[in-house]
Amino acid sequence: MAETVTITIDGQQFQVPKGINLVDAAKMSGTDIPVFCYHPKMDPVGMCRMCLVELGSVVTNRETGEPDVDDNGDPVVRWFPKLQTACTQTVSEGMVVRGATQRVRDARDDILEFILTSHPLDCPICDKGGECPLQNLTMAYGPGESRFVFDDKIRLDKHVPLGDLIYLDRERCIQCARCTRFCDEVVGDDVLAFHERGRRLQIVTISDPPFDTKFSGNTTDICPVGALTTADFRFGARPWELDEVPSICPHCPVGCNISASTRLDRDFGGKKVIKRIMPRQNEHVNEIWICDKGRFGHHHARAEERLTTPLLRRGDEWVAVDWDTAYSEIAGRLKKAGDNVAFLAGNNLSNEDLWELRKLAHRTSNTPRLGVWPAFMTGADAVAQAGVGTGTRLQDMGPDSAILVIASDFEEEAPVWWLQVKQAADRGAKVVVANGRPTKLDRYATEVVHYEYGDAVAVLNSFAARARSKNKIDADFTARVDGAAELEAELKGTRVPFADAAETLLDAEDLVIFAGGEGLTLDQHRELMQAAANLLLLTGHAGKPNNGLVPVWPGANLQGAFDLGFSAETTAALADQPPTVWFIGSADPAAEDAALVQSLANAEFVVVSTQFMTPTAAHANVILPAQSFAEREGTFTNGMRRVQRFYTAQGPVGDTLPEWRIYANIGARLGGDKPRISAALVMRDITQNVPRYAAMAYPALAAVEKQFPDVGGDDLYYGGTAYTNTGGLGIQWPANAEDESARLQVRPVQLDGYQIEGLFAVPVRVLYDRSTLFEQSEMMHTHVPEPFAEINNQDAAHIGIVDGEVIRLNVNGAQHLLTARVNGQAPAGVVLVPQLLSKTPIVIGPAACAIEKIGE
């Protein structure tokens, strides 16, 4: 721990870190200073006055520097004449606090009585009732009797929609400003504000769209009363009736820790369902925030469209069969197929599923083809070398740090990382955003680099060249790096087009690179990741916390897939050598890649394990109904290589099985071992066979330690209703750079851009899409746009189209009707095509295209 100071709270002395807030210090020391408006993740405002304490400081003798003592030998304390708000105090040496005196008790009592004068006391129907800081603090510190004048009670609207996800109850609001401050300070979208003054103070928004940030749900967690409620959960259950199950969000590479609140439900035949998703604290991953996709994207687990039995194709029809029939059918085919099978792993298969799929594949062939989907990003070897150091916490990154985000629309691809990087920027970290187009993170960037799509690798490579020319090469570190000298020689004379951005990054003490895959071909992406590793290894920004490379994989567990031997290159090669038999695990390539649709149609036999009837499943000969993340145990490895456990939250739907069990059962038919009886044992197999996962046994992954700030638990007033982490903090596997004895490799990268004449289409990813799982959350459909294409103003003018017009996009020999968006975001000559806004594949990589105006 850093420098500490000694403070005295209620006569007891505590050592606490210097410079922290007094409320935090008290909490650390196990004393309660109740608060409503203060939140450990936000700046204090001192609005609610609940934290009043008697505050004083020890008087020191100016000559000796020793504390003055009174006749009894006790130090003399100079008290503030009035009570002070603890939340606006920073701890200092010799601070003396009294929080248990009658004076303080009276003050708290009065404040609570004051707050309650305008409160409706409709706790019986309030969603917060039962986990409400106002209830709890009133019970603990409030007046026993009410002097409430009911006639004077003000009446306000109780059902004010702030956007279509969050509802405001104006009566319940106690004007703590946590939500407005969250929007302003944390998210940077100040769409909520106070209106009027005094008793008439109320939360308003007139923004357009209104309260529609990607993080709006978090305000309901930090609201100390039930003023903000989500459209999803409203009146869903009382908090004490819910079972909290630790889980991991299956939607993106951040791997946010979530808590699934479950309860039996008559509408689902009296079975357990997820009623809501709440954040679960993990200071290394998502702190206490989750995005709205994670919060509201859980409905797939109980969707009516779920497949419940194995299906066999008989002619044009699907026949429901039992598992044995399905297994026999598949095993027979796989036996015959030999090397002619391709295995495709989706982006949210758990590590256990991947392991069993891999075992099954090895049973069919000695050199099985193991591909991942989506397959536009690669470079797991670069991650293995220079991946971000274990123990990295984005929230620790400050003025000495730099963060590069390249080739990613960060807010759309990894919202919570976006949030943390944005906050790092607010704390003074240097953020460089490099992409072919403007993205939202540009607002917070120190330097913005807009390269031509295709030049991403060259740009990143030039940063390494700048490091060489500015003597930023870490010679001590490069002694461990093979090929460093050759690379340096190669970098000599490289033109550096964005020198300011390069220097911003190189001047920092800590450097993290987030690399996405926007606008890159697969080959280019491999080079981009290598270029990132080159830069990090040459400058020594690897092998330690808050330094290294973080890939922004498109999915929750692509890292796990790469770790367990699957690769994107294999998938790419399938286009040239299509297999006769496909085995697809929870992937939907037919919705994204038109070329693969053809080879699926041509294949002899297609097996798909899936939760829903996807376009890919429509090509299948056998469909195996899989379980969602809610019905089973498993682990995901997030983009920072943290392996995290999720637990069974609800019973299975129909005859579904976890995918690892499905694969193991098929394997058993091919002469393999009997399937393991639990996911924990599958993970034990992994720990014994995959060196990087040696430490990842389930009990180790479930280990928790006390986190600061101490959110969750009984003291709801402090951090809101993000839940305490009881399911495990997960374990990161260390990158090679962290092993002092390991040799590291760098190599010069191929800088070839792509040569596309005229207009070309670039696929981009959006958060709210129609991907298989998220599509099932109907409440979010209003947030999913119709399929559109973004076009530069000049190009639009040239073709003669206007914003909102329906156009025809010709790409890869197919035509698509899309809505044109002309808003100055797309660079000239580029058409941005968001992925997965419909189930029709449009474009999977950068490709030449043409836009036609549709006649009147």
Added chain:
Amino acid sequence: MLAEKYADRIEKIFSKYPDKRSGIMDLLYLAQEEYGWLSEDTLREVAALCDVDPTQAHSIAGFYTMFSEKPKGTYWLQVCTDLPCALRGADQFYQELCAYLDVDDGGTTSDGLFTVEQVMCLAACDKAPMLQCNFHYYENLDMDIIKGLIEQWRAQAQQEAAE
């Protein structure tokens, strides 16, 4: 539109501050001067000029009593009824004033001459009951004085209308 009509003044306002956001109060005054009150469209217009979210403009206009978010009469009577003023009878005075003009709290007389509203502190507690009429203070009031003033304002308005 403000941007075209007052391009010079707006530029001058922005030149006084390090960032555009800081000019919002001046621009709201300008807008109120122009339109008489601040409609939601006006707030959006000002917010766009200052590059802030419209909600923030709404919030500022709501906080300060010198901005009005609804159309008001020729004479805008703002009575402070905060605690110290109320102790000196401002509460009572306000109710009597409303009754005299036959308007509800915050309402405008049917002839469109007077708008009456309660406001937070105007920093003249010692001279309460007091009111602010179109930003001019009238202190140590009672009903007799205010009746006189109202007659005076009425006459003035009639005279102006005649001209």
Added chain:
Amino acid sequence: MNLIRGFATTIKHVLEGPVTIQYPEQERPVRERFKGRHALKRYDNGLEKCIGCSLCAAACPADAIWVEAAENTDEERFSPGERYAKTYEINMLRCIFCGYCEDACPTEAIVLEHEYRLSFNDRRDAIYTKDRLIDPPPHGVPATPQVTEPGQFDRSIPDMENPK
């Protein structure tokens, strides 16, 4: 002597007539505070008093009550305010008729009435659903859901008054 005294007692009781009554033809009135089967009450306007707050379920020592809540709209209004009980079930086999649910209810919606003839041929019949528990609407008043004027019923909890 003792023998005679004994017979005297016997004879006295023989002459007194039977204390048993011919149930079910005859019924004995119950005490006013007798706690029998629950009933869900309505307001005079026909709206349900129950707001689906689940406090009865929380208070129930036998875990006999199951409540699921949903949101009222003006087009389909079950109770005043925002929340109503979509599902309300009491398992009479579990219920111990302690009346805690009645005590816990903030709107006096659940009352233990005088009905005590509870017998079932099937365990499942012992689960009393909301339609079996709820009182019929008062005469001339529509049943729930009702269509109501917006803003007319925006309070779930009846207004409290100043202590007299």
